[in-house]
Amino acid sequence: MIKLRLGQLPDVREGHFLKGLIPGEYLCEGTLSYKPPGLRTHTSDGPDGRDWHVHEDHEVFVILQGKATMELDGEMHPMVTGDVFIVEPGEDHHLISAIEDPCINLWLHAGPERHP
DSSP, X not given: OEEEEGGGSOOOOSSOTTBTTBSOSEEEEEEEEEOOTTOBTTXXXXXGGOXXXXXXXXXXXXXXXXXXXXXXXXXXXXXXXXXXEEEOTTOOEEEEEOSSSOOEEEEEEEESSOOX
């Protein structure tokens, strides 16, 4: 897990803005996501309905507005507007949108090929 602020990102002028922080030549998957108040992502969508969500690659979350908590391997990490959170391969993760100030976030993956 790596947690940064937007202002701490490297000054990248070519490729994607996370180059050097995560492997992968291109941003290949992701979306802008609006989370309802109190929503916890990926609850019980693991194998056999287990409460477990992991990837074989890095996943990056950027909080654009509001507040959230990143539940990572059972530990809670508060997040606010401007936070960048890098989940490493194999880490069980769930984003929980704040009730009083729900989050809007980006989530992204990088890989060897451009998006389809």
